[in-house]
Amino acid sequence: xxxxxxxxxxxxxxxxxxxxxxxxxxxxxxxxxxxxxxxxxxxxxxxxxxxxxxxxxxxxxxxxxxxxxxxxxxxxxxxxxxxxxxxxxxxxxxxxxxxxxxxxxxxxxxxxxxxxxxxxxxxxxxxxxxxxxxxxxxxxxxxxxxxxxxxxxxxxxxxxxxxxxxxxxxxxxxxxxxxxxxxxxxxxxxxxxxxxxxxxxxxxxxxxxxxxxxxxxxxxxxxxxxxxxxxxxxxxxxxxxxxxxxxxxxxxxxxxxxxxxxxxxxxxxxxxxxxxxxxxxxxxxxxxxxxxxxxxxxxxxxxxxxxxxxxxxxxxxxxxxxxxxxxxxxxxxxxxxxxxxxxxxxxxxxxxxxxxxxxxxxxxxxxxxxxxxxxxxxxxxxxxxxxxxxxxxxxxxxxxxxxxxxxxxxxxxxxxxxxxxxxxxxxxxxxxxxxxxxxxxxxxxxxxxxxxxxxxxxx
Amino acid sequence: xxxxxxxxxxxxxxxxxxxxxxxxxxxxxxxxxxxxxxxxxxxxxxxxxxxxxxxxxxxxxxxxxxxxxxxxxxxxxxxxxxxxxxxxxxxxxxxxxxxxxxxxxxxxxxxxxxxxxxxxxxxxxxxxxxxxxxxxxxxxxxxxxxxxxxxxxxxxxxxxxxxxxxxxxxxxxxxxxxxxxxxxxxxxxxxxxxxxxxxxxxxxxxxxxxxxxxxxxxxxxxxxxxxxxxxxxxxxxxxxxxxxxxxxxxxxxxxxxxxxxxxxxxxxxxxxxxxxxxxxxxxxxxxxxxxxxxxxxxxxxxxxxxxxxxxxxxxxxxxxxxxxxxxxxxxxxxxxxxxxxxxxxxxxxxxxxxxxxxxxxxxxxxxxxxxxxxxxxxxxxxxxxxxxxxxxxxxxxxxxxxxxxxxxxxxxxxxxxxxxxxxxxxxxxxxxxxxxxxxxxxxxxxxxxxxxxxxxxxxxxxxxxxxxxxxxxxxxxxx
Ligand SMILES: Cc1cc2nc3c(=O)[nH]c(=O)nc-3n(C[C@H](O)[C@H](O)[C@H](O)COP(=O)(O)OP(=O)(O)OC[C@H]3O[C@@H](n4cnc5c(N)ncnc54)[C@H](O)[C@@H]3O)c2cc1C
Ligand code: SF4
Ligand code: SF4
Numbered sequence: 041x042x043x044x045x046x047x048x049x050x051x052x053x054x055x056x057x058x059x060x061x062x063x064x065x066x067x068x069x070x071x072x073x074x075x076x077x078x079x080x081x082x083x084x085x086x087x088x089x090x091x092x093x094x095x096x097x098x099x100x101x102x103x104x105x106x107x108x109x110x111x112x113x114x115x116x117x118x119x120x121x122x123x124x125x126x127x128x129x130x131x132x133x134x135x136x137x138x139x140x141x142x143x144x145x146x147x148x149x150x151x152x153x154x155x156x157x158x159x160x161x162x163x164x165x166x167x168x169x170x171x172x173x174x175x176x177x178x179x180x181x182x183x184x185x186x187x188x189x190x191x192x193x194x195x196x197x198x199x200x201x202x203x204x205x206x207x208x209x210x211x212x213x214x215x216x217x218x219x220x221x222x223x224x225x226x227x228x229x230x231x232x233x234x235x236x237x238x239x240x241x242x243x244x245x246x247x248x249x250x251x252x253x254x255x256x257x258x259x260x261x262x263x264x265x266x267x268x269x270x271x272x273x274x275x276x277x278x279x280x281x282x283x284x285x286x287x288x289x290x291x292x293x294x295x296x297x298x299x300x301x302x303x304x305x306x307x308x309x310x311x312x313x314x315x316x317x318x319x320x321x322x323x324x325x326x327x328x329x330x331x332x333x334x335x336x337x338x339x340x341x342x343x344x345x346x347x348x349x350x351x352x353x354x355x356x357x358x359x360x361x362x363x364x365x366x367x368x369x370x371x372x373x374x375x376x377x378x379x380x381x382x383x384x385x386x387x388x389x390x391x392x393x394x395x396x397x398x399x400x401x402x403x404x405x406x407x408x409x410x411x412x413x414x415x416x417x418x419x420x421x422x423x424x425x426x427x428x429x430x431x432x433x434x435x436x437x438x439x440x441x442x443x444x445x446x447x448x449x450x451x452x453x454x455x456x457x458x459x460x461x462x463x464x465x466x467x468x469x470x471x472x473x474x475x476x477x478x479x480x481x482x483x484x485x486x487x488x489x490x491x492x493x494x495x496x497x498x499x
Numbered sequence: 500x501x502x503x504x505x506x507x508x509x510x511x512x513x514x515x516x517x518x519x520x521x522x523x524x525x526x527x528x529x530x531x532x533x534x535x536x537x538x539x540x541x542x543x544x545x546x547x548x549x550x551x552x553x554x555x556x557x558x559x560x561x562x563x564x565x566x567x568x569x570x571x572x573x574x575x576x577x578x579x580x581x582x583x584x585x586x587x588x589x590x591x592x593x594x595x596x597x598x599x600x601x602x603x604x605x606x607x608x609x610x611x612x613x614x615x616x617x618x619x620x621x622x623x624x625x626x627x628x629x630x631x632x633x634x635x636x637x638x639x640x641x642x643x644x645x646x647x648x649x650x651x652x653x654x655x656x657x658x659x660x661x662x663x664x665x666x667x668x669x670x671x672x673x674x675x676x677x678x679x680x681x682x683x684x685x686x687x688x689x690x691x692x693x694x695x696x697x698x699x700x701x702x703x704x705x706x707x708x709x710x711x712x713x714x715x716x717x718x719x720x721x722x723x724x725x726x727x728x729x730x731x732x733x734x735x736x737x738x739x740x741x742x743x744x745x746x747x748x749x750x751x752x753x754x755x756x757x758x759x760x761x762x763x764x765x766x767x768x769x770x771x772x773x774x775x776x777x778x779x780x781x782x783x784x785x786x787x788x789x790x791x792x793x794x795x796x797x798x799x800x801x802x803x804x805x806x807x808x809x810x811x812x813x814x815x816x817x818x819x820x821x822x823x824x825x826x827x828x829x830x831x832x833x834x835x836x837x838x839x840x841x842x843x844x845x846x847x848x849x850x851x852x853x854x855x856x857x858x859x860x861x862x863x864x865x866x867x868x869x870x871x872x873x874x875x876x877x878x879x880x881x882x883x884x885x886x887x888x889x890x891x892x893x894x895x896x897x898x899x900x901x902x903x904x905x906x907x908x909x910x911x912x913x914x915x916x917x918x919x920x921x922x923x924x925x926x927x928x929x930x931x932x933x934x935x936x937x938x939x940x941x942x943x944x945x946x947x948x949x950x951x952x953x954x955x956x957x958x959x960x961x962x963x964x965x966x967x968x969x970x971x972x973x974x975x976x977x978x
Contacts, residue, residue, distance in 0.1 A: 078830030079535050081574040084638040085614050094546050094592030094612065096573060097520065102528030109527050120524035137637070139763045140830025399764075 066154040071111035073150070076142045077104045083134035083142075088425045088443045089127055098127055100134035100144055107151055122160040125151045127439065129432055130308050131425035132396035145343075145397065146350060152310030161310070169431065174314055177269045178301035187273040191220035218274055218468050225277040229267070233283040233293040235259040260290035260373055261332040263364075268341045269301035271464050278464075281491035282337045282366050288494045289376050293335075299325040302336075304344035307351075308430050315344075316351045323348075323355055326362075333364040337487055339463035340430065343397030365394060366487055367462065371403035380496025381413035382489055384457040387481075388416060389447070389470070390423045391463035404462065404486055411493045419454035421447075426461075428469035444473045452479055459483045500585025502542035506563035510545050510587070513555045518546040518593075529588050532573040532580040533635075535835050535885060536895070537920050541568070541582035546590045550670065550706040553589065557704065558674035560587055566950045569704040571612065571643030574635040576838050577919030579647065579699045583954040589704060591642050597621055598707070605712045606665060606682055611642025611705045615649075618710070627712035630657035633915070634823040642705050648697035650915040652748035652822065653780070655873035657713065659915065661696040668707035669695060672951040682709050694941065699917050700952040702945035716782035719747075720792060721809040721818055724799050725773035729753050729868055731802040732775045733848040736872040738798045739779070740845060744791055748780040749873030750822055756869045756880075759831050765824030767817035777804070777872065778822055825869040826880065832865060833882035837894050839901055843910035845875040854904045855879045862893040876914035877905075902928060918956045926958055 083100040084090050090099035097106070103124050110117045125148060132145045155161055176182045194217075220226075263286060267279055283293045299322055303315030322345075326334055336342035345363045348356030364372075388405055395401045401423070408416055427433055427443035447470075451459055459470055459481045470483045502510075502521060510519045520526060521543045531538040542565065547553045560567045566586035573580050582588050595612035602625035609618060615636040619628045632651035633639055639649070645667065650659040657663075666680030680692035695702055726732040732751050739746065752760075753775045761769055769776060777799075781791050796806045809815040829836045843851045852868065855877070859866035865882040879901055883894045902912050906928050913922060926935060939957055943949075 075834040076830060078827060078834070078836045079531065079533055080635070080827035080830070080836075081533055081572055081638045082635065082824065082827050084572050084574075085617070086637075090592075094590060094595070095520075095544075096528040096590070097525055099528070105528045106524070109524075115524045115527060118524060120522070136764060139760070139765050139824035139827030141763060142830075 066150065066157055067111040067117075070107050070147060070150045070154065073143055073147045074104050074108035074111065076140050077101065077108075077138075078140050079105075080140070082139060083137040086133040086137040086424070088129055088131060088133070088427070088446075089439065091446075092439060092442050098124060100138070100142070103128060104142060104144070104147065107147060117154070117158055117160070119160065121151065122155045125155055126161075127436060129392075129425050129427070129429040129443075131392040131429060133392065133424060136396045136399075136423070146347070149307050149310070149312065152308070153312045154310075156310035165435070169309060169435075170311065173306045173309055173311060177305060178303075178318060180269075180272075180300075183269060183273055187220055187226075190217055194220060215472060218471055220274065221277055225280070226273060227276065228272070229265065229276075229279050229283055229293075229295045231295050231297060233287045235290045235292045236288045259292060262292040262294060262330070263369070264326060264329055264331045264334045265293050265295045266299060266302070266334055266336040266338075266341060266345070267295060268336075268338050268464075271338050271341070275464050275467065275485065278337060278485040278487055281485070282335065282487045285370075285487055285490045285494060286335065286366065288378075289370060289373070294329055294331065296325045296329055302341040302344045303351075304340050305430050307344065312351070319348055319351050319356065319359075323352070323359055326359060331362075333369060334359070334362045335364055335366050335369060337366050337462060337485070339365065339391035339394035339397065340465060343393035346398055365398065365400055365403070365462065367404040367407045368398075368400050370407050370490075375407050375410050377410050378412065378490065378493035378496075380493045382411050382493040383413035384489075385415045385417055385455070386458040386460055386489070387419045387451055387454050387456040388422065388486070389419070389426065389451065389459055389461045389466070391461055391466050392423075392425050392429070394462060395423045404460075408460070408486060408489070411490060414489065414493070417454050417456060419456070420450040426466050426469050426473070428463075428465035430465060433469055440469075444469060445477075448473050448477050448479065451481070452477070456481045458489065460486045460489060462486050500540075500542050502565060502585070502587065503563045506559060506565055506587075507543060509559040509562070510543060510556060513552055513559065514545055514547060518548075520544045529570070529573070529590075530581065532570075532575040532578060533838070534576050534578050534919070534921055536837060536891075537578040537581065539581045539583050541588040542585040544588045544590055546593050548593055550594075550668065550676065553591075553594075553670045553704055553706050554674050554676060556587075556589055557670055557672065561672075561674065561950065566953050568952045569611075569642065569646070569700045571640030571646075572614070572635075572638045574639040575643060575647060575919065576840065576916040577647075577699075577913070577921040579917050579919035579952070579955055580643070581920065583920070586953070591640065591704070591706075594642075594706065595640075600625060600712075602627065604682065605714070606709055607712055608707060608709050609641050610707060611640060611645070613641050615639050615641060615644060622712055623715070625712075626715050628715055629663065629710060630713045631660045631663055634826065636823070641708050641710065645696050645705050645708055646698060646700045647915065647917045650871065650874070650876070652750050652778075652819075652871060654871065654915075655749060656745055656747040656782075661693060663711045663713075664692055664696050664708060665711055666709040667692060667695060667705055669703040670706055671703045672946040672948070676706075677703070680709070684711065697917075698942075699919060699955055701942055701955055703951060716747075718785035718788055719780065719782040719815065720788050721815040722777075722779040722781070722792065722795060723769070723807040723809065723818060724777040724779060724795075725770055725805045725807070726775045726777060726799075726802060727804075728774040729852055730849045731804070732777045733852060733872060735777065735799045735802045735804060737845055737848070738801065739795060740873065742794060742798060744794060746779050746791075746795075746873065747782045748778065749871075750778040751868065751870055751872040752776050752778070752822060752825060753868040755832075755865075755867040756825050756829065759828040759867070760821045760825050762831055763824060763828040765821045765828065767814075767821035769818075769821060775868075778818055822869070826878075829867060829880055829882055832867075833884050835883050835885045837881040837883060837898065838916070839879045839881065839898060840876070840914050840916040841902060841905040841910055841912055842874065842876045842914040843905050843908050845873075847908040847910070848872065848875055848877065851877065851905060851908060851910070855901050858897050858900045858904065862897040864890075864893060864897055871914070874914065875910075899925070920955060923954070923956060924958055926956070 096102040303318035307315035427440035433440040568582045570580040594610040599608040633649045870878040
């Protein structure tokens with residue numbers, strides 16, 4: 041036995057002694073970040089991959105330990121860390137548990153970038169992924185074409201047929217893909233939605249008209265809506281709902297048209313350079329318009345944009361300060377209670393990138409509790425990952441399925457009519473999962489529920 | 500040291516290659532536990548999923564003459580879960596099923612990898628909880644708790660793990676399965692369950708534990724008492740205990756720790772202007788608590804303290820989360836933390852704390868204190884950076900002096916974190932050679948060949964080395 045880390049094992053690496061030289065290049069930032077970890081282990085049980093495998097290696101503490109060992113030159117930068125960096129979901133539950141302030145999400149992105157840099161990931165799947173992330177996802181026209189193609193497959197029921205004969209890796213995306221919404225829901229938002237000055241006008245409710253009609257509400261300000269990439273194509277209805285709900289709450293909603301994809305998926309996949317390019321475009325898109333906040337209704341995009349300062353210090357920080365989740369904003373300013381109601385028993389399942397990435401836990405619950413008729417029930421472990429994690433369900437289907445199953449079991453136990461989650465990836469994953477397991481619950485974005493309540497559509 | 504090829508093949512045959520790791524890069528995360536002072540790389544890690552696999556793994560290790568070490572979550576703070584001598588780590592984290600909850604008889608049967616907090620959560624609907632609540636409870640396992648006889652803030656009223664284990668199943672170092680104790684809590688003859696609890700994984704691998712559950716108290720009150728300094732807080736704790744009150748918990752958190760916690764995700768709004776805070780928890784029948792609160796208020800007022808009451812469950816929970824996140828939060832001060840653990844007679848706490856402060860000052864070390872004051876169980880925490888060889892040497896020197904200071908006033912060298920490798924060579928401070936040999940013989944009754952977590956707890960006596968030269972197959976702890 042020895043005191044830990046008194047020197048690198050020369051037989052293995054012969055690299056810089058850990059006590060001495062601080063590494064350079066991409067490993068330097070990683071090294072500094074790993075020093076925050078005191079090895080207390082409090083993060084272990086919050087980590088989905090640790091819970092599944094029981095392996096310290098696949099735990100946050102173990103991963104930080106490996107990163108540090110690589111940075112110190114005690115072991116080579118090789119397949120083990122590369123594999124762990126991608127087996128990790130990036131859910132950041134460990135950050136919520138960590139008393140020592142380890143910025144795991146950041147460390148993970150840096151490690152993945154270093155993995156790419158070192159050429160440790162190769163092969164067809166990676167090339168396909170990079171093509172999709174660089175060429176399709178952030179390009180509105182190509183993405184639209186791709187989604188159109190998917191819509192045709194679904195309409196002709198070819199996707200079902202394809203599922204039967206495609207190898208699993210290729211079939212998975214099809215199985216997970218949500219039904220492409222009708223054209224109407226995919227139409228872009230108008231560049232501007234006017235605020236509703238008087239709540240009663242928005243509602244058809246007699247009760248509300250008699251009670252509120254005489255009290256005109258002043259507009260509350262102007263917000264910019266971030267529309268993202270996949271959200272617009274596959275969850276355009278959520279954007280429309282968000283705009284209507286914000287308008288009903290007295291906000292003017294403006295959609296800057298030169299905005300692009302947030303870059304989160306690319307950064308998570310180790311393509312930091314490309315993510316930074318996208319951020320530059322977005323900085324410009326959002327710089328001009330005068331507004332009180334930038335509303336981001338996709339938790340993943342919101343988390344990424346809130347950390348824009350990591351990618352572009354200064355400018356990025358300024359953008360980050362303006363980012364709001366719509367539920368957070370409504371909680372801040374006080375929701376104007378909807379006139380209609382929504383009679384349902386609902387489970388709110390925290391998107392990782394909202395609860396862990398943006399530390400927003402109570403606000404959505406407080407807002408939803410104000411929806412007449414909506415009964416919010418807590419299920420076990422609402423803050424753990426559903427296994428979607430960006431494109432994780434495509435790259436690691438077995439682990440993703442195991443994690444999803446655990447999630448669905450806890451949800452099924454609470455027997456909700458609605459499952460609410462404010463992130464496109466989670467919506468797809470939870471929908472696909474509940475379909476497979478035959479859950480009766482409808483999976484919705486919270487803004488959709490609010491919108492229905494305002495529009496008084498009982499469901 | 501690498502594992503014999505035949506052993507790896509045998510282990511893979513038992514658990515499959517997914518659950519048997521042997522490459523150095525993969526093993527590295529298992530080289531230490533919560534104590535980063537000592538490290539040792541295992542030759543392999545295996546992850547069994549049931550008792551049967553555990554027994555087969557043990558027999559395979561025996562066949563290839565390789566020692567083995569059970570491990571839970573690796574939150575131990577004394578090096579207990581590291582494998583010396585090229586041993587194999589038997590990782591019990593996936594033995595994580597709650598096998599039975601028996602509300603009527605207030606007990607549960609669990610596998611060792613069940614996380615402490617998960618057990619309490621699971622039995623809550625039955626109006627019960629599992630009383631031992633180490634600060635690491637959100638991560639540590641029942642198996643690790645049994646092995647370390649873990650305590651926690653609520654030990655003051657409810658006792659340590661040993662008071663809550665009714666029966667257990669053990670895979671002995673020869674691969675045999677053995678059941679000890681009985682679910683009734685009464686078993687005639689020598690208390691062998693008591694021997695296993697606190698044995699730090701040196702007498703076999705615990706594969707099933709029957710634990711006693713405790714009814715949730717009708718009412719709970721948590722007080723936050725603000726003192727000018729740690730010493731006056733200690734005096735108040737003494738006064739409360741002397742008065743005959745039995746609070747459920749009494750925990751002191753000093754200023755430096757408050758600052759660190761308040762900067763963390765566990766921030767609970769602890770006052771920044773207090774020199775130390777004392778967390779007091781009272782539980783019991785609702786009508787019994789208000790008079791107790793008044794008495795505590797009066798006793799603390801003597802030390803010039805202010806008393807606040809947690810307004811609701813949410814605030815109470817925040818206070819406790821802050822307390823329990825305290826060790827980890829110290830990571831904000833330096834990359835490493837040495838969490839010390841010793842017990843002194845409660846009345847000597849003030850002078851010992853002063854002495855500990857002096858020692859750390861002399862060694863130019865950053866000290867913080869957060870501890871189970873009601874039990875006289877102190878945890879001087881020293882922040883350091885293991886990359887700084889000089890500082891490391893000072894940490895080790897101060898550690899020894901702290902233990903000596905505790906022993907000098909009639910204390911002992913560990914309260915709840917165990918001996919492991921960390922304090923193995925200090926056992927001589929509290930035990931004579933005869934005592935140690937008696938302990939050796941007891942351990943040898945379970946593990947005659949010294950293959951189960953060797954090198955822990957007991958310093959290697961001369962007669963062992965003569966009888967079995969392999970027992971020295973590792974270096975001494977460099978202290
Ligand atoms: C932040 C923090 C706070 C802590 N607070 C407390 C506290 O308040 N009170 C307290 O008592 N401790 C505390 N500890 C120490 C530690 O959490 C306990 O010792 C705990 O019991 C260890 O459990 P584990 O599952 O992590 O075991 P490990 O660290 O994995 O192992 C500990 C020992 O148990 C043995 N072991 C593990 N599983 C088995 C098994 N199945 N059969 C036989 N032996 C086994 C190992 O060989 C080893 O010797 C704290 C630690 C940290 C990091
Ligand atoms: S990000 Fe999620 S999966 Fe990755 S280490 Fe943290 S908790 Fe585990
Ligand atoms: S909780 Fe934080 S400091 Fe503790 S082991 Fe995990 S990452 Fe490290």
